[in-house]
Amino acid sequence: MLSENSPAPSSVRTKRYELLTLGDELLLGLTANGHLTYIGAQLGRRGVLLQRNITITDEAEAIVSQFRESWAKSDVLITTGGLGPTCDDRTREAIAEVLGQKLVFEPEIVKAIEARFARLGRKMTDNNLKQAYRFERGEVLPNAHGTAPGLWVEQDGKVLIMLPGPPNELQPMFAEQVVPRLAERGLLLDREAYVQIRSAGVGESALEVKLQPIFDRYGEALSIAFCAHQGQVDVRVSSPSGALSFTQLDEIAAECAKLLGEDFMCYGSDSMAKVAGDLLRAEELTLAVAETATGGMLASAFTDICGASKFFAGGCVCYSNESKMQLLDVPECLLKQHGAVSAENAVAMAVGAAERLGADYGLAITGFAGPCGGTNENPVGTIYIALHSPQGVWSKKLHYPGPRATVNRRAVNAALDWLRRELVRASRGAVVMGGQTGGQNG
């Protein structure tokens, strides 16, 4: 539901946001431009489409000329980088000149920097004082995770926000200080602009065809956006005009989820492993994994989740046949007869992992990810996955084109999605059986 102060989505949409990212390291391809990904996504969630991102060198001349142009065009201009103590660039000075403002020394910033150094048991060096200047008609955004504070200026009906370059400093500052301030001023929505449904195993166009009858009922009041990535498709339902309330959007999303059945993964943006893990935890079940070519990617998908030890027993990366025999009790004769890239071995690995680690479910991947390896029967790109569950054990043969990293990623996603679907079916089965014995309906 919209709070009373929430701006109308349509008024937010007309604000022009630009992002100016500074740094030669971005232009030399040494660092990925994570600020664009992060800030773009955060603004998108609050109903704003960033209009332009410009990355320029650290040269003062380039900064002045670009800042002047971007400032003239924007309602909100965000800059990242160039605020640190060692930079020999003149970002603050260059921008102050264009704004016609003076920089003033702020003793409070020095105190905060000194306190930070003291906590780390070090003494502040003088070059840090460079970070203690703010615009004379501007505010300071304290930095809880580093020395350079952010800077906030409102002038000519526009907002300028200067953020420090390190992502672990920028991201909390943006989420905790910048987003609420922008929302207060009606420059972005005070909650997410859309409800996101994440689906798996259905192509973008098939998904659109399937959901269209629901969307058709709402006409232009409803806006739909699809985004496909790695075997998953996200659907975002929103109402830019504000004609539909958030309660209605939630209801539409629930209807889509119901129609999608087990192709529905989750609301929001949880990973496949997180969704499967939550299903395991809910039933107090455990999982063990075994893998070859994917070499730890399958295990990582689970261990990236905090608290994974509640359901994840462990995994084996079995490159050699020796390791498959030693760690997973795969019989030597099986490997000799069928080879390591075979349905038989995948099954033996899944069962071996579950039994060795005393887990309820065992998930295994073996295959040729390339570029080396492969046989006539099982060329590069051939993957076998196997799933051991309390109900039995199965194997599937898959084939993916593309480079090694792509093959591995798709294999891991396929295995995770299979596990997820089995868990969904098992939990539904339990409900039905409960209904049959206890006379309840789900």
Next chain:
Amino acid sequence: MLSENSPAPSSVRTKRYELLTLGDELLLGLTANGHLTYIGAQLGRRGVLLQRNITITDEAEAIVSQFRESWAKSDVLITTGGLGPTCDDRTREAIAEVLGQKLVFEPEIVKAIEARFARLGRKMTDNNLKQAYRFERGEVLPNAHGTAPGLWVEQDGKVLIMLPGPPNELQPMFAEQVVPRLAERGLLLDREAYVQIRSAGVGESALEVKLQPIFDRYGEALSIAFCAHQGQVDVRVSSPSGALSFTQLDEIAAECAKLLGEDFMCYGSDSMAKVAGDLLRAEELTLAVAETATGGMLASAFTDICGASKFFAGGCVCYSNESKMQLLDVPECLLKQHGAVSAENAVAMAVGAAERLGADYGLAITGFAGPCGGTNENPVGTIYIALHSPQGVWSKKLHYPGPRATVNRRAVNAALDWLRRELVRASRGAVVMGGQTGGQNG
């Protein structure tokens, strides 16, 4: 050595390159801007610093206005995206208008697209014909991996290069067609502009102090750039004026490597795991790994290398105590007495992995990566690594601040670097011993 046609580095440096990346998905943070990282790095290797990257929406109006400004400022302008069959934007048309060129239908492109569809056993749909237009005074860059060809225009003493959006189409087109064409025209160097030395375990400023005496001998003829990332620092030596030949740069790099001793990792940009793996392969030695919180990251570092099965036996991700006992023979009493996050357990895991998998080396990581877990004695961020080698077994306690992913990444890097150094020492030991018995000097 410079070939006869090679442009002088200084003339390349004065050319202004801009990159225009198109797409709402970039501005919404749905996709990382990998084109900037890739193209920026490729240009940097050939002596060019990209001056500006601009990401804008797919709207025709935004494209026209940005293209006009960027074209006026650039010597070489590269665009990515907006060339596909389904885009409803007008990228080609918008740019043709600014250039004052007509678009002409090119039957050769249609033939190539039809052939591609035929190979995939599908029929070309009509919307693909949209991709068959080129500029009347321009060329076509064939696309070996997709339907939309690239476009090349030379006009007003400038070059425009339009590339398709999918990275697997763009990257080979850029490397195989664009770079050679630009080099032919003297717009970038025809070999790498620098020699890169990768070091580990020395901070950027300490490295600078250490190498300065070498650099000082060459004065302004030599240019040095440092780039620090994840415990490694890269040093690039180049000669923008062309005063030093590439043979001389190679010699300077070799001198730096010698001075750095075992802090020298490699020339170029191999990963730590690749360097360690090469050392193992050279001696026909094998490795097994065991890990807890890093959950597969350590194993992945090796399995990401093609041909890793030559030296990598396998790994265990042991989340539960049960799995440590079952997979690695860690004694239950040890886990009860010292806990899973202890030097004793790290040692038992390293030895267990090596023994179980019959490997020469065993590398183990256990710890609290956070945000949950941790004790008074071993707070979040505490990591134990252990290395089992033919010479014995050791353990180290480390502590890293920061979020889970950072702690894990640093723990993996520390373990890999330890292994690398041990292998370097072991191989040197062999040389010294050979020298002692055979009367040779290294």
